[in-house]
Amino acid sequence: MTENSRNTKGKVVLQTQGLTKVFGGLTAVSKFDFQIHQGEICSLIGPNGAGKTTVFNVVTGIYKPEYGEVFFMGKNITGKKTHEIVSYGIARTFQNIRLFPDMTCLENIKAGQHCRSSAGLWASIFRTPHQRKEERHIQEIAESRIRQIDLWNFRDEPAKNIAYGSQRRLEIARALATEPALLILDEPSSGLNPRETQDLMKFLKNLIAEDDLTILLIEHDMNVVMGVSDWVIVMDDGRKIAEGPPLQIYNDPLVIEAYLGKDDEIQEPDRDEQVRGNG
Amino acid sequence: MKHNAFLRIKEFFTSRPKTAFAAVAVFIVYPFLVSDYYIDVTFYFGIYALLGLSLNIVLGEVGLFDLGHACFYAIGAYTTAILNTRFGIPVLALLPVSAVAAALFAYIVCSPIIHLRGDYLCIVTIGMGEIVRLALINNPFNLTGGPNGVFGIDFPSLGGAIVIDSSIEYYFLIWIVVVLSILGLGKLQDSRIGRAWNCIREDQTAAEASGIDVRFYKLLAFMLGAALAGVGGNIYASKLMCVSPESFTFWESCLMFCIVLIGGMGSIPGVLIGAAFISLFPEIFRPFAMYRMLVFGAVMILMMMFRPGGFWPRKRGAVSFDPLLEVRGRDD
Numbered sequence: 001m002t003e004n005s006r007n008t009k010g011k012v013v014l015q016t017q018g019l020t021k022v023f024g025g026l027t028a029v030s031k032f033d034f035q036i037h038q039g040e041i042c043s044l045i046g047p048n049g050a051g052k053t054t055v056f057n058v059v060t061g062i063y064k065p066e067y068g069e070v071f072f073m074g075k076n077i078t079g080k081k082t083h084e085i086v087s088y089g090i091a092r093t094f095q096n097i098r099l100f101p102d103m104t105c106l107e108n109i110k111a112g113q114h115c116r117s118s119a120g121l122w123a124s125i126f127r128t129p130h131q132r133k134e135e136r137h138i139q140e141i142a143e144s145r146i147r148q149i150d151l152w153n154f155r156d157e158p159a160k161n162i163a164y165g166s167q168r169r170l171e172i173a174r175a176l177a178t179e180p181a182l183l184i185l186d187e188p189s190s191g192l193n194p195r196e197t198q199d200l201m202k203f204l205k206n207l208i209a210e211d212d213l214t215i216l217l218i219e220h221d222m223n224v225v226m227g228v229s230d231w232v233i234v235m236d237d238g239r240k241i242a243e244g245p246p247l248q249i250y251n252d253p254l255v256i257e258a259y260l261g262k263d264d265e266i267q268e269p270d271r272d273e274q275v276r277g278n279g
Numbered sequence: 280m281k282h283n284a285f286l287r288i289k290e291f292f293t294s295r296p297k298t299a300f301a302a303v304a305v306f307i308v309y310p311f312l313v314s315d316y317y318i319d320v321t322f323y324f325g326i327y328a329l330l331g332l333s334l335n336i337v338l339g340e341v342g343l344f345d346l347g348h349a350c351f352y353a354i355g356a357y358t359t360a361i362l363n364t365r366f367g368i369p370v371l372a373l374l375p376v377s378a379v380a381a382a383l384f385a386y387i388v389c390s391p392i393i394h395l396r397g398d399y400l401c402i403v404t405i406g407m408g409e410i411v412r413l414a415l416i417n418n419p420f421n422l423t424g425g426p427n428g429v430f431g432i433d434f435p436s437l438g439g440a441i442v443i444d445s446s447i448e449y450y451f452l453i454w455i456v457v458v459l460s461i462l463g464l465g466k467l468q469d470s471r472i473g474r475a476w477n478c479i480r481e482d483q484t485a486a487e488a489s490g491i492d493v494r495f496y497k498l499l500a501f502m503l504g505a506a507l508a509g510v511g512g513n514i515y516a517s518k519l520m521c522v523s524p525e526s527f528t529f530w531e532s533c534l535m536f537c538i539v540l541i542g543g544m545g546s547i548p549g550v551l552i553g554a555a556f557i558s559l560f561p562e563i564f565r566p567f568a569m570y571r572m573l574v575f576g577a578v579m580i581l582m583m584m585f586r587p588g589g590f591w592p593r594k595r596g597a598v599s600f601d602p603l604l605e606v607r608g609r610d611d
Contacts, residue, residue, distance in 0.1 A: 086490035100481035115490030124470035125463045
């Protein structure tokens with residue numbers, strides 16, 4: 001299923017160079033380089049505290065890096081504001097779902113279209129033809145997205161009322177409504193049961209096939225990582241310790257050491273079987 | 280029985296054309312049927328409705344705790360008072376000027392504090408309100424007349440063409456402004472700007488990550504809220520014919536806050552209910568003036584216990600139960 005060399009046919013979507021982020025005396029990310037190519041699902045894994053989320057936050061503009069640069073589609077986006085980065089085409093979801101709880105599911109998705117529309121104060125008050133056309137377009141996009149995630153029947157329900165798994169999908173749909181070229185998912189399977197996780201994996205694969213999309217994942221569930229990734233990057237202690245196709249990473253002694261410590265005798269039979277079952 | 284009646288009233292008000300027609304008819308006929316006293320009471324109801332609407336943008340739509348909103352009201356009133364008494368510019372012509380002055384003031388003062396969240400912003404806005412009031416008392420550049428304020432403001436007029444000098448005319452002036460504001464704000468609620476405001480209220484970080492320029496939309500809300508309060512200040516100043524710092528105390532900001540909370544955050548009908556309560560309540564309870572605040576406090580406490588979302592919270596979406604039934608019906 002996976003090849004040993006990276007499929008580099010697609011052009012580079014995201015690239016970092018010497019990315020370094022320091023919190024006080026702690027270097028959370030140190031000289032981190034990576035590349036993501038168009039059409040890939042790339043996973044970023046590593047033990048807790050490895051700096052994965054920090055990398056996400058630097059890429060999405062929540063933190064500014066001390067050193068290094070981030071390039072998106074060849075454009076330097078280092079230090080740009082989060083909402084600007086979204087408008088360039090990077091959308092994200094959060095580890096602990098962050099929806100707009102009292103707004104309806106449809107309104108949640110419409111929020112994603114904000115950066116793709118332009119009606120100002122006067123246009124909105126006086127309902128100019130341009131504004132009305134734009135609203136219709138937003139409505140159409142939101143409706144097609146909500147159908148895509150099978151929540152059409154809940155479109156007018158406040159987002160806080162729907163099931164947890166549905167909330168995850170809604171958050172992804174909101175991110176997709178920003179029309180991104182790169183979708184960044186922070187632990188999309190956390191809190192989902194195995195069946196929902198399977199559905200999520202299928203959903204992600206469909207996304208890559210249907211939309212012109214690239215996905216970057218942070219994930220703890222090795223099942224998901226091994227199941228959907230084209231490329232895996234392993235972080236430990238703020239540095240990249242390995243990268244490669246999933247199977248190669250799975251057998252990399254350095255990775256095993258990072259996760260389980262130096263003593264090779266410790267094994268996790270559970271995980272072993274799961275991966276074999278999938279691969 | 281009582282609940283039934285409540286539902287029927289609600290049903291009536293949610294069928295739009297009937298409501299609009301009934302409301303317009305009542306408001307046009309009403310001032311010709313009652314004495315000047317009641318017209319004035321309704322005028323102040325209108326002023327508070329306008330102030331409530333203006334704070335509702337900041338507090339209700341965006342969720343920014345602004346306890347100094349009276350300062351924008353003051354800026355509007357003093358702009359009108361000073362420009363009218365010094366330069367004789369007609370009051371109605373100063374209406375947009377007051378709005379712009381208040382909005383500009385909001386932009387300058389709020390720019391550096393806009394990133395503050397929750398209670399921190401609340402405390403800074405209290406300070407903002409107090410600083411403006413104290414500055415007015417201290418009579419900067421001999422402009423504000425110190426504690427006595429500014430006297431001799433004209434009737435609202437537009438260079439002799441339109442002159443507003445009776446209670447009925449003031450009544451129509453304020454309510455036309457209120458109705459126009461309601462129409463405009465209603466349109467805004469149902470647009471990308473209204474949605475962006477609500478997103479910020481619900482979750483600021485998620486809003487930013489969904490591509491909404493949080494800082495810009497917060498400032499926009501403050502400026503628009505200030506502009507409306509400035510318009511309120513203009514009409515208030517010409518009605519009273521004088522302005523003094525006493526009219527713009529912290530208590531006034533609190534009243535505006537109560538209007539929004541009583542009615543329901545982000546709800547335009549709610550603001551009207553809140554404003555009616557705040558302005559009519561003291562009149563009704565005039566004979567028991569001593570116990571007024573006691574009853575007022577008790578009502579607030581009871582409301583927080585039994586209707587924490589306000590008397591008329593904003594309804595979202597079209598239907599809430601049908602979709603669930605639909606799912607069950609389809610059985611998938």
